Amino acid sequence: MFDIELKNITKTYSGSEESAVKNLSLTVKKGSIVTLLGPSGCGKSTTLRLIAGFERAEEGSIELAGKTVSDKNIWIPPEKRGVGMVFQDYALFPHLNVFKNVGFGYKGKDRAERVMEVIRLVNLKGYEKRYPHELSGGQQQRVALARALTRRPVVVLLDEPFSNLDADLRVHMRFEVKRIISEAGATAIFVSHDQRDALAISDKIVVMNKGVIEQQGTPKEIYQSPSNKFVASFVGQSNILEGKINEDNKSVLTDLGIIPSYSAYNYKAGEKVYISIRPGSLEIDRNGQMNGLIKELTYSGEFFDIVVEVTLGNGTCQHLIAHIPPEEVVKVGDSLNFNILSQYVSIIKYH
Ligand code: ADP
Numbered sequence: 001m002f003d004i005e006l007k008n009i010t011k012t013y014s015g016s017e018e019s020a021v022k023n024l025s026l027t028v029k030k031g032s033i034v035t036l037l038g039p040s041g042c043g044k045s046t047t048l049r050l051i052a053g054f055e056r057a058e059e060g061s062i063e064l065a066g067k068t069v070s071d072k073n074i075w076i077p078p079e080k081r082g083v084g085m086v087f088q089d090y091a092l093f094p095h096l097n098v099f100k101n102v103g104f105g106y107k108g109k110d111r112a113e114r115v116m117e118v119i120r121l122v123n124l125k126g127y128e129k130r131y132p133h134e135l136s137g138g139q140q141q142r143v144a145l146a147r148a149l150t151r152r153p154v155v156v157l158l159d160e161p162f163s164n165l166d167a168d169l170r171v172h173m174r175f176e177v178k179r180i181i182s183e184a185g186a187t188a189i190f191v192s193h194d195q196r197d198a199l200a201i202s203d204k205i206v207v208m209n210k211g212v213i214e215q216q217g218t219p220k221e222i223y224q225s226p227s228n229k230f231v232a233s234f235v236g237q238s239n240i241l242e243g244k245i246n247e248d249n250k251s252v253l254t255d256l257g258i259i260p261s262y263s264a265y266n267y268k269a270g271e272k273v274y275i276s277i278r279p280g281s282l283e284i285d286r287n288g289q290m291n292g293l294i295k296e297l298t299y300s301g302e303f304f305d306i307v308v309e310v311t312l313g314n315g316t317c318q319h320l321i322a323h324i325p326p327e328e329v330v331k332v333g334d335s336l337n338f339n340i341l342s343q344y345v346s347i348i349k350y351h
Pocket of ligand 1: 013014016020038039040041042043044045046047
């Protein structure tokens with residue numbers, strides 16, 4: 001059962017040569033949270049605006065809760081789609097207090113009870129009479145979310161909801177927004193260019209680039225098994241090398257050496273592939289098979305971010321980004337022996 005279904009959507013803005021969204025198909029299960037993740041300009045907001053009804057696609061159809069809201073012949077306007085929207089800048093009414101912001105446009109007989117219900121849900125009880133300028137960024141976001149939920153929407157759309165929050169509050173609000181959406185029983189689509197937000201909050205991530213979907217899957221699938229080089233380098237950091245599947249079907253032969261990988265058995269021995277090595281894969285080991293020089297090092301509290309330069313057999317150099325434990329005593333210029341751990345390695349089809 002899907003709450004949202006987009007079929008072969010194409011949107012080209014007038015005056016543009018390239019389509020902002022190209023033949024995009026997407027389903028969102030009832031009660032789930034999906035994030036559209038990708039670099040600026042890849043078509044995320046356009047997709048959200050098409051679902052909300054602020055834009056119309058020239059091709060394809062959109063269904064919400066089993067009802068077609070947009071295709072060649074059908075056009076349901078935004079206010080009749082049952083969509084709640086949270087904008088990046090929250091778009092609260094400055095001259096209305098919290099109660100009136102949350103209840104804005106809601107004409108149900110249960111208005112007073114419903115508004116208080118969502119105010120309690122977002123933990124703002126006691127703030128009903130405050131005005132937006134008397135609230136912190138996180139509280140303003142709660143008001144925006146509450147307002148989007150008042151009318152019991154079929155879907156809630158959130159455009160970069162965390163981008164105006166500082167780092168600590170952002171982490172807290174990721175948990176909060178997830179809780180609120182789940183308790184409200186809503187289905188949600190987020191737009192984000194921040195992979196940490198996407199990994200933390202989503203049931204499914206849809207990675208977009210240049211108007212098309214590069215990959216969709218659970219956060220774990222996207223992070224651990226990126227299906228192409230774009231996804232591997234956009235979602236988390238990654239070292240990408242070329243290699244060949246080893247005869248044992250358990251490892252990949254690269255210029256760096258033999259790198260173990262669980263997924264090698266999915267490929268033919270001798271097949272040319274790319275290999276994505278996450279920064280967490282480097283294990284310092286005095287007897288390690290590989291050796292390199294630390295060229296850069298920054299301390300982040302949780303780990304050292306390092307760049308290791310490995311001199312290859314043919315005399316050229318390969319740089320590897322890696323995270324190593326903060327208790328290691330290391331400095332720039334140190335020689336490092338290490339191994340690559342297989343659980344952080346994935347294989348990508350060569351193309
Ligand atoms: P994102 O949300 O991923 O940053 P957008 O959906 O906003 O991307 O934009 C996708 C593409 O469409 C970009 O090339 C952008 O310049 C273009 N675009 C967005 N809105 C308009 C508009 N109103 N008119 C013309 N082009 C637009």
